[in-house]
Amino acid sequence: MSRSLDRVSRLGWVVLLLLFMLPAILPFGRPGYFWNANDARHDAYFIFEYDRALQYGDLYPRWLPDVTFGYGYPLFNIYAPLAVMVGEGFHLLGLGFTQAVEMVFVVSVVLSGLMMYGFLSALLNPWAALVGAVAYVYAPYHLLDMYQRAAMAESFAFVWMPAVLWGVRASVHRAGWRSVVGLSVAYAGLMLTSNLVAVIFTPFVAGYALVELARWAGRSWQEWIRRVVPPLVGGVAGLGLSAWFWVPALLEFKYVNQAQWYGGYYDYHHHFVYFFQLFSPHWGFGISVPGPNDVISYQIGVVVYLLALGGIGAAFLARGGEWPWQGRYWAGVAFFATFLTTAASVWWWEHVPGVAFAQFPWRYLMLTVVSSAILVGGALVFPLPSGRWRWAVAFGLAVLLVLGSAAYLRVEVVEPLPEQGPVGLPALMRFQASEDEMTGVTIFAREIPHWSGLAEIMVHGQDVPTRVEFGHVQRDPGLDVTLLEYHGSWERVLVEARGEGHVLVFNVQMYPGWTAYIYDEQGKRLERVLSWQDLGVTGPYGLVSVPLPPGRHVVELRFADTWPRRVGKGVSLVTLLGMLAVGGWRCFRRFREDAGE
Amino acid sequence: MGSVSERSPRTVWAVRGILLLASVPAWALLTYPGWFAFAVGFIPYFNLEAWLRDPSLLWSPPYGGDPAGGLSLPVPVVEAVAAGITRLGWSPLAALRTVMVLALLGSVWGVFVWQSRRVKPWSALAAALVWLYSPPLLFLAYRLGHVSVLLLGGVVPWLVALLQPAGSSWGRFSRAVGGMGLVLAWAPLAFGGRGLSTWWGVGLVGAFLGTVWVASWVDRWTWGGPLPALAGGAVAAWVVFSLVAPRYVDYKPPAQPVSLFSQAPGEGVDVILLDVRREGPVRAGERFHVVAHWQPLRPVQSQWTVFVQVLDAQNQIWGQQDVPLGADREVSSIGVGEVITGTYSLSVAANAPADVRVIMGVYDRSTMQRFRTLEGSDYVTLP
Secondary structure, three states: OHHHHHHHHHHHHHHHHHHHHHHHHHHHHOOOEOOOOOOHHHHHHHHHHHHHHHHOOOOOOOOEOOOHHHOOEOHHHHOOOHHHHHHHHHHHOOOOHHHHHHHHHHHHHHHHHHHHHHHHHHHOOHHHHHHHHHHHHHOHHHHHHHHHOOOHHHHHHHHHHHHHHHHHHHHHHOOOHHHHHHHHHHHHHHHHHOHHHHHHHHHHHHHHHHHHHHOOOOOOHHHHHHHHHHHHHHHHHHHHHOHHHHHHHHHHHHHEOOHHHHOHHHOHHHOOEOHHHHOOOOOOOOOOOOOOOOOOOOOOOHHHHHHHHHHHHHHHHOOOOOHHHHHHHHHHHHHHHHHHOEHHHHHHHHHOOOHHHHOOHHHHHHHHHHHHHHHHHHHHHOOOOOOHHHHHHHHHHHHHHHHHOHHHOOOOOEOOOOOOOOOOHHHHHHHHHHHOOOOOOEOOOOOOOOOOHHHHHHOOOOOOOOOEOHHHHHHOOOEEEEEEEEOOOEEEEEEEEOOOOOEEEEEEEOOOOEEEEEEOOOOOOEEEEEOOOOOEEEOOOOEEEEEOOOEEEEEEEEEOOOHHHHHHHHHHHHHHHHHHHHHHHHHHHHHHHHHHO | OOOOOOOOHHHHHHHHHHHHHHOHHHHHHHHOOOEEOOOOOOHHHHHHHHHHHOHHHOOOOOOOOOOOOOOOOOOOHHHHHHHHHHOOOOOHHHHHHHHHHHHHHHHHHHHHHHHHOOOOHHHHHHHHHHHHOOHHHHHHHHHHOOHHHHHHHHHHHHHHHHHOOOOOOOOHHHHHHHHHHHHHHHOHHHHOOOOOOHHHHHHHHHHHHHHHHHHHHHHOOOOOOOHHHHHHHHHHHHHHHHHOOOOEEOOOOOOOOOEEEEOOOOOOOOEEEEEEEEEOOOOOOOEEEEEEEEEEOOOOOOOEEEEEEEEOOOOOEEEEEEEEOOOOOOHHHOOOOOOEEEEEEEEOOOOOOOOOEEEEEEEEOOOOEEOEEOOOOOOEEOO
């Protein structure tokens, strides 16, 4: 009876929390789309490209063939895909691409609030959890990520960060199989949502695990080991589950042009946050610009900030319990993360490996949001009035947090310009041409293209029938090519090379994974396999060129798995099977125990 | 949570730490590396620059205490402190902003010390935060820009704290007065207007007295530690920053303005001509451009018009352009203290003599009355 009452009570809290989240979701209910938000177009076109790949039967397209004016780019080999996959899920359910993007944000709001609530209710109490979760959702940077930056992956990462902390806490305290699985899924989810966030968040998770483990420092070593192993296993299993993505991302990122990710406009020196910006109440729509006059806001939020000080106060005044350690740790994280957003931290950016991975210094505000939300919850560690008044205090603080950000709850819905939408190949080409976005190149390209023959076809709404560079074929009188079959990431052609020294050039950028399979004339017998190291590179855009043997052959060019991708997949498969085996064995044992009883 | 004595040294230090951190949002905006659209414009800066050039001006700032015609308070402390700060290598603007930060910190700290002599530290914290985030104080800091008055606000609480005997309590009457003061503190938001009007003065006194009521009220509560104080501060900060958010001015002023114009001399400055530059030679039959930066210290009227004229020695006009001060902007969108850029293009008549000069000024199109400079002229001659 008491358990069912407890469930009802928990459900009540969750329903209340969902009601509090409604104002954050409502802006996405406006008809239309926020085309001018920083990454709003990227989001829609990522899902569009993923969807096209799915139509070709590619379940996980590491290579996007239509970007960079049709020369393609290995985006999902280096950029975590989970948020896009969720968006594609909504698209498959019947939503348009832009609606699917908005739904990803809606889901991220709901789940991030619930995860923070779950973590804080495990750490503190339901009142603190409610207020902390509301602070988490309504922290200005969280809202900025959604409404202005339209940073789909980063916004979705807000779901996993508290989930990982919850998993760490649960695995240390309960040391059970479920908590280990929960941690591994949460960590894998974070890695697959945003490897960037995972990298900058992981050291702070490790620190948090040490804070949790510090409680057992004085116990026997067996007890300590019993507490250390589960979070360690959970973390490693999380890495294992996501290895299919991060192993190749880690090892093959060096083959894309780094300057397009970290150079020029993206040079972090131009994007440090000025101290006043952390507290400036201004709110606007735009992009990050060098200097102090950004239109967009990097504020912590005065309400969140002041209430978080309550949590810090409690950390230094509470005697006994966990909060003194927890609160001090999260206060440290909040200050350090905020410090990393400012120019005062430039030494850290220039000398400490990993720090600059965040690309923009203000990205560390994510950690400020996480830690300040926890601290806001911690403010309710102080004795509260009893009964109804306790409710009133928690409810009042939650309302105050919503009101504190109420002015920021808006998206800028506009009609799409021709270079924005409607989502499709023509607008994708116009978007690339007008903004020089989604035009990533690999290290094999000497120039960044500004248009292409393929783009000329696609901008008229037609799909390209082949990636073969026929201009090159026409210039080679000893070469004949007949198209056989074309898919997004592979193509088959029949070639006749009269004599030695002929090459077949494809309109795809060279990158590890491109492999040429040379068959006999009937396309049955495989005669030769040329890995990407055996292939040539042609022209300023680093296009793949396949050296051809004399005679008639079927040539297949395919974006195949490299060894890092195979290793990553293997590790993930082994991890998954291992977890399933352990889980199955535990179920079997429990079944036998129940049967024995 | 285990209980902690409300007056233990640990609590007192914790409250002080929280107060210091809680004051940050109030003064952090003053670290913006520029200036603000103050009602006094760049006047405090020009006064400081003038004094740095000529220390004998200390008691008579050349550009006045309150150019908008309100309370004139030529206290030399600001100049003295700011000049000291410039010796550290800081720019005059940064020095003035630092004085304002110190004033706000001194102000909130003074109220805390004053109130903590008679109530619990948490309650004194609440009083200090409600004072710090009161509309008159932040309006003074971010909209009016009266550095001298702000500095006064930083000193007065300390004087009161020194005069008030330790442990003395407040009667019901005093608390009632404090409650009314709190109402008065927020009233100027509705009635205060743009300048340092009586309303804002009353509001400032009201906010100060209101701290008595807040401290006494919160002192009765036994729960939440600093939470009620911080929540109260958060409510006040949210409301006040929603209504009087600072407006940043990204403009590097010269050491002295070209001129200050007034529609009715003796009733304050209306608009400052910050700088002006001529592009191209002034020659017969040719076209040249003038670029000027203006700073209105009163709401810009649509009739306010800038004139630029090419005159010869007999004051005959050989070229002229008249453009609304706000150029093509809606005057209602131009805030007091904002910097407006005006560009004027003139053609010099083909038969103009070689010896001409270019003058510039402002007039009211509805009355055709020219504005006067501080020196009594109705135009300035361009270099």
